[in-house]
Amino acid sequence: MSDCVSCENLNCMIKKNIHHEGIQKYVSEKHNIICKKSQQFIMEGAPAHGLFFVRKGQVKVVKTGIYGREQIVRFAHDGEIIGHRGFxxxxxxxxxxxxxxETHLCNFTNDVLQKMLKEVHELTFDMMLFYSEELNRSETKVRKFAQMTVREKVIDSFLYIYRKFGQCEDDFFNIQLPRKDFADFAGTTEEQVIRxxxxxxxxxxLQTSGKKIGIIDVPLLKKEISEHNYFLDS
Amino acid sequence: MSDCVSCENLNCMIKKNIHHEGIQKYVSEKHNIICKKSQQFIMEGAPAHGLFFVRKGQVKVVKTGIYGREQIVRFAHDGEIIGHRGFxxxxxxxxxxxxxxETHLCNFTNDVLQKMLKEVHELTFDMMLFYSEELNRSETKVRKFAQMTVREKVIDSFLYIYRKFGQCEDDFFNIQLPRKDFADFAGTTEEQVIRxxxxxxxxxxLQTSGKKIGIIDVPLLKKEISEHNYFLDS
DNA sequence: CATGAAACCTGCTAAAACACAGGGTTTAAT
DNA sequence: ATTAAACCCTGTGTTTTAGCAGGTTTCATG
Structure with missing residues (x-):
């Protein structure tokens, strides 16, 4: 249950390198944490005490911005890393x-992580590649925020959610978020999102039913932003 | 002249690891390139053929945005890496x-780089840290673009230039850029910058003289944006 | 030193985005 | 079933920003 060998998240970096001998002795040192809904497990500004992996669940990563405005940096789910920015x-x-x-997390302390990286170079290399991809993603986002209209940014956010979480047969996202969260993610206000x-x-x-939101015509929605843009995946 | 041992850029990642035996045999394989003013040495979308280091000079990194609008990602000078996004x-x-x-560049091909990283793990680790810092910087920028007013963004850009290039005794930046470049960097229009x-x-x-720009009162200018912000270094 | 191009500046206008206010609806807990 | 809290929606006024048009200055070059 708590060991990485039986874990299903094949996209997880640890899982991918689990066959290296150097890594296995450290896996036992990881902590398993269960978070209830809306529970915060990383505090902005707190001393970094390691890296988290989402074993199962949904997470939002936030950053306090100007005037205390909240900015949602990204969303994460099964297999993804969280807390790498503190490394x-x-x-x-x-x-x-x-x-x-409700989310199940795996936590490696910085100490353990450091040792793992020292010993398993393939992991370090994978981490480097991971960061480099994150960097590209982030810079695409800079461009978006700098040049897109609010409408485009909101549409883009919906497509991001669609790509990341998908939607069930009834055509609603597999994640429920208040309008305010979409605003904080897209970099605008709740009212604009609602409009x-x-x-x-x-x-x-688009279709909605209470909090639930779903895209009806994905290609058409995509078309609106990809028209003057090159490929913008984030 | 062309070897890394005598290079003065102590912040360069290669220079920092030059004492490792694994690295020295590859240093001879690097290419030295000299670029004239406003000459482009990396084309957006072209196949990545390696990493560049600025040995001496000034460089701007650009990205074509929405509607073909140009976005300046960052500026670079002595010792800095360019082209790592293609890695x-x-x-x-x-x-x-x-x-x-006029800028002097060092170029390592992807092949050579790959070999170096495989052999010199400290370099890989340094690269990982570098990327992680870049990521933090980039995400700070996202937040800025999402939440700052145009005035704040422009001021922030001036402070960035000040931090990076400094200004001489006559209080003008050690770099000359047209207003349009400031606009493309700050994510706004030339007119706004001028205003x-x-x-x-x-x-x-602020003071200007033709193309030259300089900050008169740095702390006061800083104050204007750092007031409601935490520390935003980029 | 004339000349043309590039860069810089300003005023005006329209559009985009935001903020506030107030009312409606859903949801979940008692 | 009731009620409070959270969430959703819409209208209106204001601010911010962008875009255009036309003018001036600066600077390199023949």
Missing amino acids: GTTKHYPIGALAIK IISSLKKEKL | GTTKHYPIGALAIK IISSLKKEKL
């Missing part, structure tokens, strides 16, 4: 993280 | 790079 020179987490629904949702519903591109 | 999974450069003034420069001149915070 460089800074010894404090630059972000906070909280569970959207744009209204428009998109009228245009038969 | 992950993508085999094409996601950015372009061009010399602002804000005018205001700042009236407020005795």
Whole structure:
């Protein structure tokens, strides 16, 4: 249950390197944590005490912005890393993280992690590649925020959620978020998000039912932003 | 002249690891390139053929954005890496790079680099840390772009230039850029930049003389953005 | 030193985005 | 079933930003 060998998250970096002997002795030192819905497990500004992997669940990563405005950096689910931003020179987490629904986490302390990286070079290399991809993603996001209109940013956020979490047969996202969260992720206000949702519903591109949101016509929605853009995956 | 041992850029990652035996045999395989002013040496979208280090000079890193609008990702000078964004999974450069003034570059091909990383684990580790710092920087930038006003973004850009290139005794930046470049970097339009420069001149915070720009009162300018912000270094 | 191009500046206008206010609806707990 | 809290929605006024148009300055070059 708690060991990595039986874990199903094949995209997890530890799992991928579990066959290396150097790594196995450290796996037993990882902590398993269970978070209830909306529970925060990383505090922004707190001393970094290691890396987290999402074993199962949904997480949002936040950062306090200007005027205390909340910014959602990204969402994460099964297999993904959280807390890697605190690993460089800074010894404090630059972000906070909280569970959207009940979430099972694996936690490696910085000490253990450091030892693992020293011993298993393939892991270090994978981490480097991971960071480099994250960097590309982040810079694409900079470009988006700098140049997209609010409507485009909101649509882009919906497509991001769609790509990441998908939607069930009834065509609603496999994740439920309040409008405010979409706003904080897209970099705008709740009102704008609501207005744009209204428009998109009228245009038969989106459907809602209470908190639930789903895309009706994915290709058409995609078309609207990919028109003048190259490929922007994030 | 062309070997790393005598190089003065102590912040360069290669120089830092030059004492490792594994690295020295590869240093001879690096290429030295000299770029004239405004010459482009990385084309956006071209196949990635390695990493560049700035030996001496000034470089701007650009990315074509929405509607073909140009976005300046960052500026670089002595000792800094360029082209690392093309190293992950993508085999094409996601950015372009061009010399602002005459610039001397060192170029390692991807092959050589790969070999170096395989052999010198400290280098891989350093690269990982480098990427992780870049990621933090980039995400700070996302937040800025999402939440700052145009005035704040422009001021922030001036402070960035000040931090990175400094200014001489006559209080002008050690780099000359057209207003348009500041706009592309700050994520706004040339007109806005010009307007804000005018205001700042009236407020005795900035001085200009033709293309030259300099900050008169750094702490006061800093204060304006750091007021509601935590520490934002980029 | 004339000249043309590039860079810089300003005023005006329209559009985009935000903020506030107030009302409606859903949800979950008692 | 009731009630409070959280969430959702819409209208209106204001601010911010972008875009255009036209003018001036600066600077390199023949």
